[in-house]
Amino acid sequence: MNPAYRPYHPKWHRERMPIFWWLGQLSYIKFIVRELTSLAVGYAAVLLVAEVCALDRGAAAHARFLRFLAAPPVLAFHLLVCAALLFHTVTWLNLAPKALVLRVGGRRLPDGAVVAGHYLAWVLASGAVVWWLRGGL
Amino acid sequence: MPRPREPFFWALFSSGGMIAALVLPALALWLWVARPLGWVAGPTGPELAALLAPPLLRLCLFVLIALALFHWAHRFRYTLYDGLQLAHLYGLIASICYGGATLLTAFAAWALWHLPRLP
Amino acid sequence: MPEATATIRLEVLRYRPEEDTEPVWQSYEVPLRRDWMVLDGLNYVKDSLDGSLSYRWACRMGVCGSCGMMVNGKPTLTCASYLAALAPGPVRVEPLRGFPIVRDLVIDLREFLDKLKSVKPWLLRDEEPPLAAGEHLQTPEQLAEYKPYSMCINCMLCYAACPIYALEPGFVGPAAIALAQRYNFDSRDQGAAERLEILSQHEGIWACTFVGECSAVCPKGVDPAGAIQRYKVAATAAWWRSVLMPWGAR
Numbered sequence: 001m002n003p004a005y006r007p008y009h010p011k012w013h014r015e016r017m018p019i020f021w022w023l024g025q026l027s028y029i030k031f032i033v034r035e036l037t038s039l040a041v042g043y044a045a046v047l048l049v050a051e052v053c054a055l056d057r058g059a060a061a062h063a064r065f066l067r068f069l070a071a072p073p074v075l076a077f078h079l080l081v082c083a084a085l086l087f088h089t090v091t092w093l094n095l096a097p098k099a100l101v102l103r104v105g106g107r108r109l110p111d112g113a114v115v116a117g118h119y120l121a122w123v124l125a126s127g128a129v130v131w132w133l134r135g136g137l
Numbered sequence: 138m139p140r141p142r143e144p145f146f147w148a149l150f151s152s153g154g155m156i157a158a159l160v161l162p163a164l165a166l167w168l169w170v171a172r173p174l175g176w177v178a179g180p181t182g183p184e185l186a187a188l189l190a191p192p193l194l195r196l197c198l199f200v201l202i203a204l205a206l207f208h209w210a211h212r213f214r215y216t217l218y219d220g221l222q223l224a225h226l227y228g229l230i231a232s233i234c235y236g237g238a239t240l241l242t243a244f245a246a247w248a249l250w251h252l253p254r255l256p
Numbered sequence: 257m258p259e260a261t262a263t264i265r266l267e268v269l270r271y272r273p274e275e276d277t278e279p280v281w282q283s284y285e286v287p288l289r290r291d292w293m294v295l296d297g298l299n300y301v302k303d304s305l306d307g308s309l310s311y312r313w314a315c316r317m318g319v320c321g322s323c324g325m326m327v328n329g330k331p332t333l334t335c336a337s338y339l340a341a342l343a344p345g346p347v348r349v350e351p352l353r354g355f356p357i358v359r360d361l362v363i364d365l366r367e368f369l370d371k372l373k374s375v376k377p378w379l380l381r382d383e384e385p386p387l388a389a390g391e392h393l394q395t396p397e398q399l400a401e402y403k404p405y406s407m408c409i410n411c412m413l414c415y416a417a418c419p420i421y422a423l424e425p426g427f428v429g430p431a432a433i434a435l436a437q438r439y440n441f442d443s444r445d446q447g448a449a450e451r452l453e454i455l456s457q458h459e460g461i462w463a464c465t466f467v468g469e470c471s472a473v474c475p476k477g478v479d480p481a482g483a484i485q486r487y488k489v490a491a492t493a494a495w496w497r498s499v500l501m502p503w504g505a506r
Contacts, residue, residue: 001274002276004277005273005274012358013273013278013279013356014356015353017222017419017423019221019222022219022220027468028467028469031465032216035212035220035465038208038212038213041154041157041161041208041209042206042208042210044164044205045201045202045203045206046206046241047169048198048245049241049244049248051168051185052249052252053248055185055186055252055253056248056251059182059183062185066172069168069169069173070174078165078170079170081169082162082170085161085162085165086162088154088157089157089158089159089162092154095485098466098479098482098485098486099482099485099488101486121159122159125159125160125163126159126160126163127163129164132188133164133167133168133179133180133188134177134179135184135188143462144456144494144495144496145495147462147492148495151488212465215465218423218424219420224423224424
C-alpha cells in the first residue's frame with residue numbers, strides 16, 4: 001500500500017534524469033563528444049591570441065613560443081586538438097543540409113548537394129589559409 | 138521580442154561554428170603540427186608579422202578569434218546545462234562563458250592592434 | 257492452432273499508484289509468433305496472463321500514435337516492432353521516457369498537448385477571403401514544402417528520445433515545433449510571425465542543442481530536428497531584421 005496514495009488524487013511517478021544520462025547510449029555519447037569539440041575551437045582561438053602576444057613582445061618571445069609548440073607533450077596535445085577540430089568540421093558540415101534548405105526552380109536541392117557544396121567551401125578555405133601562410137597574399 | 142538575447146548569441150555561435158569548421162583545421166595543422174615538426178618552414182616570427190601587416194588581415198584574424206570564442210561560449214554553456222545539469226546556475230554560467238569570451242576578444246583586439254609595425 | 261511453443265519474456269515496468277511508491281518490473285512469458293508485434297505480446301498478457309496491465313493502443317498499424325513505449329530502451333511504436341526481431345529476449349517494455357507515469361505503461365500527455373496548443377497548429381489568417389473567391393489553391397510544390405511535417409502522428413517518440421525535453425521543463429519539444437513549421441511553411445498560413453513570438457522565448461526552440469535523436473526515432477520521417485534548425489535560422493534572421501531595420505513591416 002502506497003502511503004501517499006489518495007483516491008482520485010493519485011501520485012504520478014516522474015523519473016529523474018541521471019547526471020550521466022549521456023553515457024546511456026552510443027548516440028548520446030557521440031553527441032557529447034561532438035559538443036565538447038567546442039573546447040578545441042575555443043582553445044584554438046586562445047592559442048592564436050597567444051602567438052600574436054608573443055609577436056607583440058618581440059622576436060625572443062616568439063622564438064620561445066615556437067619552442068613551446070615543439071615540446072613533445074604540447075605537440076601530442078595539439079594533435080588531439082587538431083583531431084577535435086577535424087571532428088567539429090566533419091560533423092558541422094554534415095549537418096548543414098538540416099539548417100539550409102534551398103529551393104532551385106521549385107525543387108528542393110538534395111542534401112548531398114548541400115553537403116558537397118560545404119565540403120568544397122572547406123577545401124577552398126583551407127587552400128586560401130595555406131596560401132596566406134606561405135606568404136602568397 | 139521577449140528575451141532577445143538568444144537569437145543574437147545563436148547567430149554568433151553558428152557563424153563561429155562555420156568559420157571554425159572551414160578555416161581552423163588547416164590553420165591548426167599548419168601552425169601547430171607541421172611547423173613545429175619542421176614539415177614546413179614557416180611562418181617564423183618576422184614572416185608572421187609581415188603576414189599580419191595589412192590591417193585587413195588583422196581584422197580577418199580578429200573576426201576568426203572572436204567568432205570562435207563566442208561559438209565556444211554558447212555551446213559550452215549548453216553542454217554544462219545539459220551534460221552536468223547545471224541549468225540552475227544559469228546566470229553564473231552565462232557570465233563566465235560570455236564574459237570570458239568578451240574579455241579574450243577584447244584582449245585579442247588589443248594584441249592585434251599593437252603588432253609591431255614593420256620597418 | 258498448434259504453433260511452435262517458443263516463448264519470449266516481456267519485462268514490463270509496472271506502476272500502480274495505489275500500491276507502489278516506485279515502479280517495479282514484472283516478467284511475462286508470451287508466445288513467440290513469427291508475425292506478432294510487441295503490442296500483440298502485451299495484448300496476450302492482458303487477455304491471458306494479467307488483466308491488470310494498463311497501456312494505450314488503438315489502430316495497431318502505425319497511424320494513430322497511441323502505442324509508443326520504450327522497447328529495450330528505444331522509443332518505439334509497439335505495433336510496429338516485431339517480437340521475433342527481439343528474440344531471444346528478454347524484451348524490456350517501459351513507458352515513454354520524460355513523461356509522468358500515470359499507471360503502468362500509461363503516461364500523462366497534458367504537458368505535451370498544452371505545448372502543442374501554444375504553438376497554434378492551425379491556419380492563421382490576417383483576413384479571410386470571401387466564400388465567393390473559392391478555395392485556397394496550392395501547387396504540388398507548395399504542398400511539398402510542408403508535407404513531411406504534416407505526417408506527424410503525435411506519438412511523442414521524439415519527446416522520449418530527446419534528452420533536452422527530460423532536462424528542460426519549458427522546452428516546447430520536437431513534435432510541437434515541427435507542427436508549427438508545418439503551418440509556417442503552408443502557403444495558406446499567415447501566422448508565422450505570431451508563432452515566432454511564442455517560440456522565440458528561451459525555452460521555445462533555443463534549448464535544443466541538435467542532438468538529432470528525435471529525427472532518428474520518428475516513425476513517419478517528419479525530421480523534427482531539421483524543422484527546429486530551420487526555425488533557429490529563420491528566428492535569427494527575423495531578429496536581425498527587426499534590429500537592423502526596425503521600421504520594416506514583419
